[in-house]
Amino acid sequence: AQSVTQLDSHVSVSEGTPVLLRCNYSSSYSPSLFWYVQHPNKGLQLLLKYTSAATLVKGINGFEAEFKKSETSFHLTKPSAHMSDAAEYFCVVSDRGYQKVTFGTGTKLQVIP
Amino acid sequence: DSGVTQTPKHLITATGQRVTLRCSPRSGDLSVYWYQQSLDQGLQFLIQYYNGEERAKGNILERFSAQQFPDLHSELNLSSLELGDSALYFCASSVGGGELLYEQYFGPGTRLTVT
Numbered sequence: 311a312q313s314v315t316q317l318d319s320h321v322s323v324s325e326g327t328p329v330l331l332r333c334n335y336s337s338s339y340s341p342s343l344f345w346y347v348q349h350p351n352k353g354l355q356l357l358l359k360y361t362s363a364a365t366l367v368k369g370i371n372g373f374e375a376e377f378k379k380s381e382t383s384f385h386l387t388k389p390s391a392h393m394s395d396a397a398e399y400f401c402v403v404s405d406r407g408y409q410k411v412t413f414g415t416g417t418k419l420q421v422i423p
Numbered sequence: 424d425s426g427v428t429q430t431p432k433h434l435i436t437a438t439g440q441r442v443t444l445r446c447s448p449r450s451g452d453l454s455v456y457w458y459q460q461s462l463d464q465g466l467q468f469l470i471q472y473y474n475g476e477e478r479a480k481g482n483i484l485e486r487f488s489a490q491q492f493p494d495l496h497s498e499l500n501l502s503s504l505e506l507g508d509s510a511l512y513f514c515a516s517s518v519g520g521g522e523l524l525y526e527q528y529f530g531p532g533t534r535l536t537v538t
Contacts, residue, residue, distance in 0.1 A: 344526070352531065353513060353515075353530055354466075354515075354527075356526045356527065400466060410468060410479055411456070411468045411479075413458075413466040413467070415465045416466070
């Protein structure tokens, strides 16, 4: 079975400092991994995706994530947080073997001015 | 704006009732996905349709059903509603959908309140 664990439910950073949102996954097959962002009262927007090409994936708004198979991790990073980054972030695993999508429980990012 | 539209935006109904949520995918997208987001369950994948056929099923209750029409819009039917069905229901669409590998574009959601 597939699963995804977001290790922090809340992360708080100061504006201009680095962001690290952690995600670990479990999958019996070669997974596809995604990060989505949800701003308050909005739908979800894709930040980036990994589909077995380059392990370092660059996304929108300066975010990137690195797929580490040995650690079963797909952590999301950004060098410098902006106030507009305050939102909830979801790590998602899509397992072709099970034909289903599993969302993590989300990490709320707070950016302090 | 993702290009995915959902109606209605808000829906308030009573327990035991039946409602229909509607989704229009982005132009050119063949897959439609339905999700439920609630405070206690988080975001859960319900079901996927690809070009009119059911392609993948998640944690969808038997009281819920969905379909995708020839014009590719989709409807999610929720019946015998319970208080616990109160949630935000999202629709998403993608170009492909054979293996759930394609990025999905989410609509703004329908907020369902069951009283």
